[in-house]
Amino acid sequence: MKTFAVLQLSGCAGCEVGLLNSQAWIDEYRLLYMPLVISVHDMPDTDRLLISGGVRTDEDVYNLHRAVRKTGYVVAIGTCAISGGIASLGNRDNVRELFFSQSARHHVPRLLPRSYPIDEYVSVDLYLPGCPPTPELFHSVLSENGKIRTNTTVCAECRRKKIREIRPAQITGFQEGKVSPEVCLIKQGFLCIGTSTRNGCGAPCPRAGHPCVGCRGPSNALIEKGSDAWFESIKKVFVALTDIPDDAIEEGLRSPQLSLFLFQFSDYAHTGRLPRPKEKVV
Ligand code: SF4
Ligand code: SF4
Ligand code: SF4
Numbered sequence: 001m002k003t004f005a006v007l008q009l010s011g012c013a014g015c016e017v018g019l020l021n022s023q024a025w026i027d028e029y030r031l032l033y034m035p036l037v038i039s040v041h042d043m044p045d046t047d048r049l050l051i052s053g054g055v056r057t058d059e060d061v062y063n064l065h066r067a068v069r070k071t072g073y074v075v076a077i078g079t080c081a082i083s084g085g086i087a088s089l090g091n092r093d094n095v096r097e098l099f100f101s102q103s104a105r106h107h108v109p110r111l112l113p114r115s116y117p118i119d120e121y122v123s124v125d126l127y128l129p130g131c132p133p134t135p136e137l138f139h140s141v142l143s144e145n146g147k148i149r150t151n152t153t154v155c156a157e158c159r160r161k162k163i164r165e166i167r168p169a170q171i172t173g174f175q176e177g178k179v180s181p182e183v184c185l186i187k188q189g190f191l192c193i194g195t196s197t198r199n200g201c202g203a204p205c206p207r208a209g210h211p212c213v214g215c216r217g218p219s220n221a222l223i224e225k226g227s228d229a230w231f232e233s234i235k236k237v238f239v240a241l242t243d244i245p246d247d248a249i250e251e252g253l254r255s256p257q258l259s260l261f262l263f264q265f266s267d268y269a270h271t272g273r274l275p276r277p278k279e280k281v282v
Helices: 014-020 058-068 078-083 085-091 093-102 135-143 204-208 227-241 246-253 256-262
Strands: 002-008 029-033 048-052 055-057 074-077 111-116 126-128
Touching: 002 014, 002 058, 014 048, 014 078, 014 135, 048 058, 048 078, 055 058, 055 085, 058 111, 074 078, 074 135, 078 085, 078 126, 078 256, 085 093, 085 111, 085 256, 126 135, 227 246, 227 256
Parallel strands: 002 029, 002 048, 048 074, 074 126
Antiparallel strands: 055 111
């Protein structure tokens, strides 16, 4: 039986919960290390290593380097490991100040100047974006080597209809208004960015009436470009499908609700690295 381990860096453990909700791997893989559920002191050698969370502290760097030596195959799971996610909230000045004031206490690991994706430090074989990735996506990574079709957008998995005659003139706030169950959320004035977001999640958010915030990152058409290309692509859709003024669209798309994912994915660290090849992204 093949084996795998899960290393958690700075994140929220939601990815681990997503993995545990997927049972399809149980007959094929043996989980050897995952501090959230298995109490073993040190990481053993495994066939596959899944890493969640971003690199935010010197302890993360140490644990990351140590763990990748125990495997031949590394998978970055979840948005935090790939592009920052909640770990990158600490990049904001006020949050960073709060953390730095705590770092004088000896038991707190030393913070790095900012949050980094794990491929800033180690080589990654496969990327599984999502916050968290769905159980089906975990299954795809563990049992099918990531061979799931991800060459389209969330819209293709959402059953809502873009009715031509409906053209909202203003943005509807995230928690406002009554959501029609059939109509595309953009056509109801919501800031849904499923039009340019990578498919594979099954569109749980828009299907439940909540706009897609792009946690799966840019679609294949955009993933090898910078965040600006993703932003412009989304903006063009709103211009074409609504009568919302351009400046209101611009302001809305730069809102805090969307900023965690939209502006960090494809060029997250702004380090000038080559983009991640789409063939490696599930
Ligand atoms: S990607 Fe999302 S679910 Fe996973 S650790 Fe980060 S915040 Fe949590
Ligand atoms: S824009 Fe959003 S609500 Fe509309 S079809 Fe795409 S994913 Fe569904
Ligand atoms: S619908 Fe959008 S926000 Fe929701 S899980 Fe899919 S990519 Fe993430």
